[in-house]
Structure formats: structure tokens, C-alpha cells
Amino acid sequence: MSTSTSGTRQMRSSFKSIDEKLCLGSHLSVSGGPWKAVEEAIELDIRALQIFTKNASRWVQKPIDPVSVDRFHDAISNWGPHPLLSHDSYLINLASPKEELFEKSIAAFSDELERAELLGIDFLVMHPGAHVGSGVDSGIDRIAKGMLRSFEQVPHTKTRVLLENTAGGGSTMGRSFDELRDLLDAIDTPERTGTCLDTCHMFAAGYELRTEEGYDETMRQLDDTLGANRVFALHLNDSKGDLGSHLDRHMHIGEGLIGNSGFESVMQDPRFSGIPKILETPKVEDMDRKNLDLLKKLSEQK
Template sequence: MFKIGAHMSTSKGFHKVPLNTIAIDGNTFQIFCHSPRTWKVKDPKEEDVIKFKENMKKNNISFKDVLVHSGYLINLATPNDENWEKSINLMIEELKITAKLGIKYFNVHPGSHLGKGDEFGYDRIAKALDIILEKLNNLDVVILLENVAKKGGNIGWKIEQLGEIIKRSNFQEKLGITYDTCHGFDSYYDIRNKNEVRRLLEEIEKYIGLEKFKMIHLNDSKFPLGAGKDRHEFIGKGEIGIKGFETFFSFEEIIKLPMHLETPGDDSEHAEDIKVVKSILEIKG
């Protein structure tokens, strides 16, 4: 069964998310576990956690198909020691909540080296991940590194870079990747072309292993190939377009993975995007 959903609000409680997901015709979702623009984390209430798990089961949403996204302030590559330690501590708290909710996968952008260079960034990120996973080694949570747009000191715009981080970690079995279609398009992965999708999959297999490819962020792009702008667009209304996603969905390695929309707008607009995605699948199939 094709797994599609969107980034959902938790403002009315975690327990509302499965119900709101079904309401937009989704069967998976992504959430933040706290306000993503703050360093402060508030533990969810036990009653909310219990109802969340009940609603997941009642609505047949798999805990292994959903995703928690890290807060925006986390930068595991930063040369600033204070912010690096704060990033580690915040991610530890976020991962504890992820596990408390029973969710398997946690998504994080690798970070920016802020001018210190890729080698510095690889080691800095891998060391941070090792500190985090050493402390939380008993939790059944896998950290997914997300590919990012090619701009500034960002690390992870090439698949090879994500592989380099994983290779340097002592906890490779606890690491995997999420592929973001807009970020990839920003970084010259042209999924409108079958040969380019094959290149993407071949790079994932070569540098990481396809078994570690767990999730997809499904976003069109407001800007042309290689722009490095990181501006998401509604599915089919951007530079990737309907034909581009039709090509992307023609690969079994892609179509089997949970996909989470991070397109603009609220639940009603995500519902429209889900309709568009399903119509593309009908065209393809």
C-alpha cells in the first residue's frame, strides 16, 4: 500500500495527529515533538501519549511509517562549542520523546560547518551522533540524516556526504537517510529524468546502502534545477512537475517508502496535494 501523509500540527495534542491524518486521506505523517524554534522541550503529558498510541492503532497507522523531525536550531556541524553542546542536548531530549511516543524514526539535517570545511563537518557530526547514541543506546529509535540544499556550509547535499558521516560513526546500525525531493533538485539530482533517478539510487547503494533509505520528503521546487534555494512548492506546481513525479514514482525502490509532504499551507492544502499524488499514481499505473 502506498504510504503518503504530511507534516502535521501537534498544537492540539499528539493524540489528534492520527485523526487529522486520516481526515486528509493520509496514512502516515511527520511531526515536531516541540516548538522547533526554541531550545526548550516540554515532555508530553502521559494521557496525551496514551491516546496518541490508541489512535495510531485504531486508525491502522504504523509507528514505523511516521517520522519526528528535529528542531530547527540543531546544528551538529557547528564549530561553536556552546551551540554544538546545546544541539546535542536538545536532540537527546527530542529522541526521548520520539521513543516515548513509540515512533521508530527521527529526522535531522546534518548541519552547516559555517566555513570550517567538509572534513571538519563530517567529524563534528559523527562525534555528536556518537555522543547522542551512546547515551541513548537502549532506545529503539533510528536517526535519519536528511539531504539538504546545496548552499553555504551545508553538509549533506550530496549522497556521498551523508555516507561519509555514517561511515565515521560508531553506531552505523542506528543511522539511515531521508531523501528530500526539493533539496535534491536544488543539488542537481534531476528526478524528472529516469537516468538521474537511477544515478540517485546507485549513489545511495554505493555510499550508504539502499537498506538504510527509509523515508522521503515529497516536495516540488519553486526554483530551477541546482538553484540551492530550498523553497518548497505544491506537488505538480513547481519545477519538478507532474511528469517529474510520475518518473520518480516509476521506481519500486521509491514507491515502497513512506512519503511526507512538507509543501506550503495547512491540512486542507495538504489534502489537495495528496489527491494530486494519488492522481499521478493512477496515471503511472
């Protein structure tokens, strides 16, 4: 796994370029093979990449063949090394109170870890899950147990698991900084875990980002609970839903209800220097390039 760049946070003070400090990236398609995403990353000139290592709406898929793994690593050596992320399948629910789904989720999550290790992925972003009525405490307990069993099954991986915050719809877990902290504390394996904050989900969950005062208050809450040092990646998405709407619908940067001002605060926040910032906005026309250009512009101090 020589191409892995785990520990990018340690190099924070020694950015070789402004692009490295911004660390902008995108979730790109692996259709045709995982190396295709890397080729697109080179074309977009980005410094971070997120992919699915399997079809996100299927339980089981055959292992990635060795030829594809080699092609992926070859492509990476032409591009990076830059931070690599994968996102877990939407079917996995480690918080499920149902035994069968819980066991299936552990098996599928272990498979995600193995695939990530095979490809030299630095960070595996996962949705903590939904407790579906069994309660937050029970959900936290299940997620911690499930995660630790996966860690036992796949003991030797350099991939760090990042719990993503959610918009808080239904009984989804991880809607607040407190809940993410409680989850990380319950898993109690700090060397293998962390969080990924999604701006759309934060805003929809009720965290203000639009005004300077609102942003500062949100970050004060982050510092007081989870701590910014446990944030290893950001998902940069504008939000279709309003503050506290719990609606998980991503919009292009500046075109949703967070707007340019919110992203200006994020991009200029030293807490997030050098941390991968991934777009998960709709892939239409040339929008990735436009979103990236806008984020770069918003990162410049006035």
C-alpha cells in the same frame, strides 16, 4: 511501544494494499496536542505521519505529559499502525565548531530522541548541520561525535535516526549522496541510522529528476554511493528553485520546477515501495488532499 512499526522495509514484499505500498503521508500540526495530528491523519486517510515533538524553533521545552502520551497512543491504535516520523528542531547544529552550540545541540538532540521514544516514533529525521567555515571533514567529525554521544545518553530507543539531505545552501552538510554516505560511515551505527531524501533538496542541490534519463542517472548515483537500502523515508516536495540553485523552498506537487514527470518517476520506482513519503508543502486550504490525490494518480503505470 507496541504501536511502533519499525522494520516496515522488511515487509516490502507483502503489502496488504496498494495504499501500504505507496505509504503516502504528511507533516501535520500537533497544535492542541500530539494526538491532533493523528486525528488529521485518519481524516486524510494517509499511511504515514510526520510531526514535531516540540516547538521546532525553541531550545528547551517541558517533557510531554503522560496524559498526552496516552491520548497519542490511543489515537494511533485507531489509525495504524503505520510509520511515524518526527523532525528535529531547526536550532540543532551538531556540526557547529563552537563548543557551546555543539553541547547545546547534543542535549537538544538527545531530548528529541527521548521524546520520539516516548511517542513510539519509528524515524527521527534530522538536518545534519552546517560547518560554518570549519570545513566538511571537521563537520563530519563533529556530527559523528555528537550523534554518538546522544546515542550513549539515550541508549535504548527503537527510533532510527534519518539524516536528511539538504539543498546545499551556505555550509549545510548532507548536500550530496557521497556526503550522506560519509556521514553514516563516520557515525558507524547502521542499526540506528539511515537517510531521508527530500526531492526539493535533491533537485536544488543539482540532482536531475525531471526527465526519465535524468532520474535514472540520479538513481544510478544513489545506488553507487549511499545505496537505496539506506533510504528509509522520502520528503515529497516540489521546488521553487531551479536545478542546482541551492534554494530550499517547497512548492505543491507539480507546481514547482520538478513538475509531475519527476514525481511520476519517484512514485513508480520500486526502490521506494513501502517507504514513507511525506508531504512538507504549505498547509493552505485543501492542498494536502490535492497533493495526495495527484501523487496517487502519478503512481499509476500508463
